[in-house]
Amino acid sequence: MRRTLLLSLISIFFYEAFACHGRRRGCGTCEEETIVTQYSPMAELFGPNVRAMPYDSSTFDSANGGPVTGPEQMSCDFETSCCWQNNKPPLDKLEWSTLEGTPDPEVFNRAFGTPNIPSGRFLAIASGATDSSDEAQFHSCSIACTEEPVRVSLRHWTTDGVKLQVCTREAFFDNPENAPLLNCQELPRTSSPGPTTVELSPGEFFDVVIVAYNFVSNLGAAAVDDVRVDFVPCTPTEEPGVVETPAEPVPPPAGGECEAFVCGFEGRMCAYQDLANSGLATTSWEIVQGRFRNPLTGLNNAPSGNYYVATYLLPNQRSVLRSTGDLAEERVIKFQYYKATQGIQLVVCCGPNSDICSFKTPIDVEVGDRVWKVGYVVCPAGPNQITFTAINNGANQGAVGLDDVGVYRMTGAPQDATETVC
Numbered sequence: 155m156r157r158t159l160l161l162s163l164i165s166i167f168f169y170e171a172f173a174c175h176g177r178r179r180g181c182g183t184c185e186e187e188t189i190v191t192q193y194s195p196m197a198e199l200f201g202p203n204v205r206a207m208p209y210d211s212s213t214f215d216s217a218n219g220g221p222v223t224g225p226e227q228m229s230c231d232f233e234t235s236c237c238w239q240n241n242k243p244p245l246d247k248l249e250w251s252t253l254e255g256t257p258d259p260e261v262f263n264r265a266f267g268t269p270n271i272p273s274g275r276f277l278a279i280a281s282g283a284t285d286s287s288d289e290a291q292f293h294s295c296s297i298a299c300t301e302e303p304v305r306v307s308l309r310h311w312t313t314d315g316v317k318l319q320v321c322t323r324e325a326f327f328d329n330p331e332n333a334p335l336l337n338c339q340e341l342p343r344t345s346s347p348g349p350t351t352v353e354l355s356p357g358e359f360f361d362v363v364i365v366a367y368n369f370v371s372n373l374g375a376a377a378v379d380d381v382r383v384d385f386v387p388c389t390p391t392e393e394p395g396v397v398e399t400p401a402e403p404v405p406p407p408a409g410g411e412c413e414a415f416v417c418g419f420e421g422r423m424c425a426y427q428d429l430a431n432s433g434l435a436t437t438s439w440e441i442v443q444g445r446f447r448n449p450l451t452g453l454n455n456a457p458s459g460n461y462y463v464a465t466y467l468l469p470n471q472r473s474v475l476r477s478t479g480d481l482a483e484e485r486v487i488k489f490q491y492y493k494a495t496q497g498i499q500l501v502v503c504c505g506p507n508s509d510i511c512s513f514k515t516p517i518d519v520e521v522g523d524r525v526w527k528v529g530y531v532v533c534p535a536g537p538n539q540i541t542f543t544a545i546n547n548g549a550n551q552g553a554v555g556l557d558d559v560g561v562y563r564m565t566g567a568p569q570d571a572t573e574t575v576c
Contacts, residue, residue, distance in 0.1 A: 201258025220295030228383035248290035296325035299388035414479025492555035497548010
């Protein structure tokens with residue numbers, strides 16, 4: 155309550171001081187103007203000629219949070235909207251604002267310990283005494299992939315006791331409230347105003363995060379300007395085997411329903427073909443041993459044997475695995491699958507035109523979903539195209555795994571089928 159009241163007073167006094175300075179109506183006499191300015195807490199930090207406004211995140215919103223295509227999109231001098239935005243609770247409890255106007259060098263020096271003031275618009279946060287762990291987080295659009303360390307350069311100012319860090323965090327996190335800050339580098343007050351440069355570890359699909367915290371004094375503040383981010387995007391690589399994959403599946407031997415559809419993916423895809431180069435999909439399936447991608451949105455191990463197939467989907471991506479052959483009778487096709495990301499769905503179809511799609515995973519995710527499960531489809535006798543399609547229609551990224559595809563005799567309830575054809 156104390157912090158909220160103080161922040162409200164800061165906003166009100168700061169606005170009134172600026173309005174009077176601009177001779178707006180309703181401000182009263184010049185004597186009243188002097189009193190408002192004198193007792194404005196914000197004036198104690200920056201002087202009377204600076205005003206605050208909400209940060210404009212329109213560039214971030216129009217880019218859907220990234221990923222960016224190059225480092226130039228990450229630069230920000232705060233004169234216009236940038237590919238950055240404030241985090242929201244529960245990620246943080248304090249908000250950065252854009253400030254404009256010229257700070258008073260003497261007032262600024264008393265608060266920040268340096269007469270070197272920001273120029274033009276800049277980013278700032280001010281708060282009354284609050285818990286030392288309460289943070290103001292400001293994060294970039296995501297970076298898809300870097301081959302070398304990311305270099306972040308910025309000018310920065312803090313009042314005594316306030317801490318400022320530059321970190322990374324995984325982008326498109328399934329549960330943002332649990333997303334940890336990584337690679338944090340503290341910006342020492344002794345290096346202010348900089349610019350100070352820090353190096354962050356390379357990686358895939360991550361944000362750069364500027365964090366201010368430790369607002370434990372009666373009035374603390376941090377300011378940032380001229381942010382530059384430099385990185386080398388990963389060089390696109392061709393998926394192994396994609397070029398050599400034939401456009402059309404190779405027909406299996408006559409009567410070979412097992413050869414066409416059974417696969418444990420032990421180092422090979424059997425008769426299944428990845429359709430990433432066919433126009434039906436935008437990303438690939440691949441043979442995997444052990445862990446696939448990160449432990450939060452990826453997979454750890456095969457449910458049986460040493461290998462499995464998996465695909466990793468960004469928002470609006472899909473991958474398709476297909477095999478074609480004849481079934482001697484109506485059969486049950488059973489398989490093991492792994493899908494544990496909100497918004498991602500696995501759809502399994504069969505039939506002559508792959509139009510019998512009786513298996514679809516829910517789009518929602520529950521606590522017990524981070525395990526391998528068994529799925530099945532019932533397919534008619536005769537020609538069949540069996541497809542495994544992973545689709546990401548959500549905002550998160552994540553993996554889908556597939557293993558142990560088998561052909562079973564229809565001897566009762568399909569989910570209870572245990573007699574394999576081969």
